[in-house]
Amino acid sequence: MLKQTEGSHAMAEAIALCRPEVICAYPITPQTHIVEGLGEMVKSGELKDCEFINVESEFAALSGAIGASAAGVRTYTATASQGLLFMAEAVYNAAGLGLPIVMTIGNRAIGAPINIWNDHTDSMSMRDAGWIQIFAETNQEAVDLHIQAFRLAEELSMPVMVCVDGFILTHAYERVDVPTQEQVDAYLPRFEPQQVLDPRDPVSIGAMVGPDAFMEVRYLAHQRQMRALELIPALSQEFKKVFGRESGGLIKTYRCEDAKTIVVALGSVMGTIKDVIDEMREQGNSIGAVSICSFRPFPSEELHDVLAHAKRMVVLEKSLAVGIGGIVSHNLRMALSGISLHAYTVVAGLGGRAITKSSLHDLFDKALKDELEPLTFLDLNQEVVDRELEREAQQRRSGPTAENVLRQIGTVGATLR
Template identity: 50%
Template sequence: MRQALEGSQAIAQAVALCRPGVVAAYPITPQTHIVENLAKLVADGKLKCELVSVESEHSAASVVLGAAAAGVRAYTASASQGILLMAEVLYNIAGLRVPVVLTCANRAVSAPLSIWNDHQDSMAVRDSGWIQLYCADNQQAVDTTIQAFRLAETLELPVMVCVDGFVLTHTLEPLDLPEQAQVDAFLPPYRFSRVLDPHHPLTLGTLVSPDDYTEVRYAHHRAMLRALDVIPEVDAAWQQITGRSTGGLIAVEGPEEARVGILTLGSVFGTLADARQLADAPVKLIHLRSFRPFPVAALQRACQGLTELIVLERAFSPGAGGIVGAEARAALMELEHPPRVHNFAVGLGGRDVPLEILERLLAATGSEPTRFAIFDVDLSRLPEEER
């Protein structure tokens, strides 16, 4: 049903439609009100689910790991320092191949202390072996949350749904919430192949010697690469039911013959889309929905014919540069005529990304490619010796 909802509320409703058996979360900052809304649904008797308020994000992740391994659909949400505190368990969830869904309400990481939006938190757990899907708007957040459970359970891999903190989670906007019957038709009851069951004992998480460790890691990598096929399939199946696609691995907008492209992740995409329309700029906009697995072939296809690619990201690796930029550059090297890559970080720690950014980005493609720069840094705010 079409309604105007705040992002957090919409995501909570989407989670509830997936009928989780256990939701575990640390309820205090940096938590969003996704979990508060879920708690309300449980208290009102609208969602039959065990809600576990834990004392830390480390415990939240541990509870959902245990619940999912015991055969119950499990969900958690966090952001920022909470994701970092979870990091150890995130690796365990992924390495044990337990299908858990987590919403990361993307926020900057301390220090300097910031509560505002960027992508440093999810990027910090890039290599944990979770699927990471980024959402451009709250409709995508709803649809991706529901798809995430099916993906996770099909592949026995955990899925992190990355939703821009505040910019999406606290924004009220119109969206379609699917009907329960639609979700039920799309998402079969939870089944885990290695469920912990006292009648059929097995052990998860034992010591793995060098004899097998490499092979287990290989299998995990293979499963992640298999997700490159399954993510578009799941999106297509959802589209059959709702008529809406989130783009699968990568969504592309703009004229086919464009020579300049902008690759980005998350909610900045909407601002760029409006700016492109206002300026009628011949630019291809590429939304990297799936960052893990990294869709090399899809990105190569999307960049076919481009002479310039701007990679715009909301986090970076100090001392190296762009994270997405480095991966995109590596992927495009294999093209016969790769575009020049201009890599910028923007909107760190909640800095507003205005409509005018498109014009300024396009102007930047006129000069030699920038390996990496922080696009909106204001050097006048720094002491002279640090500029």
């Protein structure tokens, strides 16, 4: 049913239609509205046969989800930013145990300095923990990907993160087609766990594994991710048959057929990128874009095929690996073995900084002329950075950097000494 609604509320409705039996929740901006919505549905009886567990921390949220999933029920939780870091040990445990938990990440910057706005640093910090990571471009896709995530998690017996841009998607009101219970039931089978909690037949969970078998267990987790490279597009096609729209998959291309310059990105920024590409196409420029929906497993072959005939690649990413540069671009370079092209990494939107059409026009114009540096920081205020570096060189005093930068731009009313 089409409705004008907040992204978080639409996601909560879709998750409820998947019939979770345990929801473990701890509020952290910007995912709070999702679990609030689910809590209201459990309390009102709209979501039946579900236990909503209020916990004391993010670590407890995922730990509770691990226990529930291991006991044999369909389980869901959500978090963001520092909350994901706080549950890091449990993130690895859930993947290592092969538990089909679905978790929404309301993508948000990681401090310090404190920042509640959107970038992808939180999800990227857990990219190698063993979870499948799928990124939504729109709120419609966020709804659809949650339904696919439960199916994917349970067929592979491994956890799935559905990554949605905080505020940009979670708090945006727009028209979304929320499916019916009959549609979801037709697509998502009843949960049939490998084992259930039975006091008459006790089993151990999370046993110690020594050097003689540890590598094999980890290799099996890798093999499941490789299977996901086939299963994700298959489930996306099956979803299209049931729901009448295409959503998800490994990658999505936009005007790439004859493109000599291809922009690669993840998440909601693709909407702005597509608008700029349309305008540049009208000016006669051969440019296209690729949106990565599945970041883990990484779709190396699909990206290799799309980029094989391009002259240049611009990777726009909302995260930074301090000391080396781009995270997405590093993965792409491994995928592009045997392809010779100009590759540019552009770090943009950190801490929620706006990525505007005018900035993208300037950026892509420079890329077409091969005038970009290998690593570029979009709209970086170099003057502020230079002044802080000069101050540090003159005074050689250690201490917090953020406050000095804020004073320079006038956010903090104090004299820089």
